[in-house]
Ligand SMILES: Nc1ncnc2c1ncn2[C@@H]1O[C@H](COP(=O)(O)OP(=O)(O)OP(=O)(O)O)[C@@H](O)[C@H]1O
């Protein structure tokens with residue numbers, strides 16, 4: 105810059121008279137003042153810049169450095185001025201080979217990731233931007249470079265990376281926790297089933313042990329009843345009625361023992377290919393009187409031509425009857441029972457919540473489904489968990505044994521089939537039975 | 543002799559008595575009672591009843607053993623036997639059915655049902 109000023113001065117000398125020279129001197133002083141001001145202004149800017157600034161000449165000798173550069177690198181200004189710029193770079197400078205060529209061609213480089221080296225040898229990552237200075241002929245006169253200390257930013261980036269990693273770890277923990285929760289739930293379900301199986305077999309063993317002791321006295325009672333029934337004259341109406349009640353009591357006790365025995369016996373099923381629709385019709389016939397008594401409407405949505413299922417007809421009939429009886433009992437006066445049968449190809453794993461029975465089905469397997477739906481009182485969530493337990497009943501007053509569904513479940517299990525009961529209180533209940541195709 | 547003679551072998555004495563009372567009340571049947579297996583076999587040989595009601599589960603000699611002995615003895619082998627059981631004693635039931643093709647009744651059973659069964663068996667045997 106001083107060079108420029110000198111040129112200007114010389115040019116002025118050749119051109120003007122004294123007066124003019126005087127004036128000119130004034131102007132020059134003024135201009136120099138201006139220039140000084142400008143220089144001071146620029147120096148100030150350079151000095152106060154937070155980013156480091158260096159200026160090098162075409163031979164890559166350092167010409168100017170600002171305060172920030174000195175502070176960053178631990179050099180004094182005079183230690184840097186006149187030195188090759190390479191001393192402040194850790195390895196390669198942007199002023200060599202291909203990079204230099206590119207810089208000259210494009211007149212600038214931006215945000216180059218390089219490393220400065222301090223006086224004490226420490227390496228500092230910087231983001232370097234450079235700009236080429238040319239004179240009016242276009243010749244290279246120097247390069248201005250600005251470098252930004254990247255340590256803080258790198259730290260922040262590192263921190264961000266760590267935070268991201270932490271977040272990922274937390275997410276992984278969450279996923280693990282959820283998996284654990286699911287596994288735990290499954291375990292609990294299995295446990296529930298085991299407990300239930302245990303209860304069933306305990307009930308069965310008990311029944312097996314006492315059945316003989318109970319059935320013999322029952323035989324005596326029933327023989328006594330039939331004798332008295334025959335002997336009593338028809339006018340003894342009260343006595344005859346009482347005998348009827350005793351008979352009923354014996355029948356009920358006998359039924360309970362029979363049901364319990366089902367659990368203990370290694371009952372062999374008489375499995376044959378059966379038409380599920382006709383089993384359904386038989387079951388309906390068995391409970392028909394009860395429907396009519398209560399004004400219950402039976403709707404059938406039955407698919408014809410469904411494949412035969414592998415079943416012990418009498419046992420599956422027992423299951424349907426138990427479910428139908430429950431449906432009838434759940435409805436006060438009026439109501440609807442919808443019976444469906446259809447073929448379904450299993451799309452998902454079958455062990456959904458509330459589904460009972462071993463999982464003997466495979467995805468893609470063709471199954472026959474029977475649904476028995478009622479518009480009765482429904483079952484609370486609380487009770488829904490217990491309905492398959494032996495002796496669980498809400499019908500104490502009307503003589504429910506609480507064995508209907510546990511017996512049904514047992515039969516379903518023996519068939520390697522599934523039973524699922526869904527219910528909504530106040531709306532109704534739906535039993536879904538999945539049977540194996542023969 | 544118009545009466546059909548029945549021998550009941552059952553350790554439950556009251557049951558035997560009631561069966562006797564019922565069957566005799568209901569029709570032309572006469573019933574003899576034996577409350578254990580040994581006594582039953584002896585009575586069977588002596589009286590040669592038209593039909594034997596035999597309890598499966600008795601203390602002492604079990605029903606199946608009694609049945610085997612009755613079927614081995616030429617004096618009694620032709621007599622139809624209806625077995626009575628409180629529980630479905632599956633193994634002895636199948637055994638008995640396999641061996642001798644006998645009838646089988648599960649207790650409790652009331653008078654008329656029992657009579658009907660007896661008549662049915664006798665019809666088949668004639
Ligand atoms: N369709 C239904 N609607 C409402 N509640 C039902 C239905 N099915 C079953 N339940 C509930 O489940 C309980 C258990 O049913 P389960 O058939 O095992 O026994 P139960 O009907 O009480 O007695 P049992 O069948 O021996 O007469 C019932 O007492 C009832 O509370």
Ligand SMILES: [Mg+2]
Pocket residue numbers: 426429430507508509
């Ligand atoms: Mg029920």
